[in-house]
Amino acid sequence: MTRFTGKKKPNLLKREGVEEVDWKDAALLRKFVSDRGKIRSRRVTGLTPQQQRTTAKAIKNAREMALLPYGGR
Amino acid sequence: MVFMRHYEMMVILDPNLDERTVAPTLDTFLNVIRTSGGNVEKVDVWGRRRLSFEIKKQAEGIYAVLDINCETAAVKELDRQLSLQDSVLRTKVLRRESAKK
Numbered sequence: 459m460t461r462f463t464g465k466k467k468p469n470l471l472k473r474e475g476v477e478e479v480d481w482k483d484a485a486l487l488r489k490f491v492s493d494r495g496k497i498r499s500r501r502v503t504g505l506t507p508q509q510q511r512t513t514a515k516a517i518k519n520a521r522e523m524a525l526l527p528y529g530g531r
Numbered sequence: 532m533v534f535m536r537h538y539e540m541m542v543i544l545d546p547n548l549d550e551r552t553v554a555p556t557l558d559t560f561l562n563v564i565r566t567s568g569g570n571v572e573k574v575d576v577w578g579r580r581r582l583s584f585e586i587k588k589q590a591e592g593i594y595a596v597l598d599i600n601c602e603t604a605a606v607k608e609l610d611r612q613l614s615l616q617d618s619v620l621r622t623k624v625l626r627r628e629s630a631k632k
Contacts, residue, residue: 481625482541482596519623519625521583522621522623523541523543523621523623524543524582524583524584524586524592524621525583526583527583527584528583528584
């Protein structure tokens, strides 16, 4: 119930000044991943649907190249 | 003319190689691109980096990123030749979709 007394939504974490994530930028991608290595949900990141999609893709690409962990559980 | 496209290629090499020899070795492979009429925009050797999980029993790898303009068949061949190499742990070829900026 406390949920919708608050403001609209958390924040656009994209206010890093980047418009599109680069899959090679592991440091940036780390911010969209939990400490377990899971991709953060949109509720947490506050990204637009398009951004969330491209970010998730970027994270998956980065994982394949061992830049990010696969985590899980 | 044939279809030229921009490709981005990342290669992870064996950490036991000498880092200084990486660029010249990659260059010999890049002749595949050049002879087929493509050109290599940039070769960026990141150097040694910790892998977040082991690949072929290695905990580290030497990363290199290549920016290439060439036709499809040429990257395919380059990727094939590289992945046959024992010193190459992994490769990835991507096409930069949005040719932005």
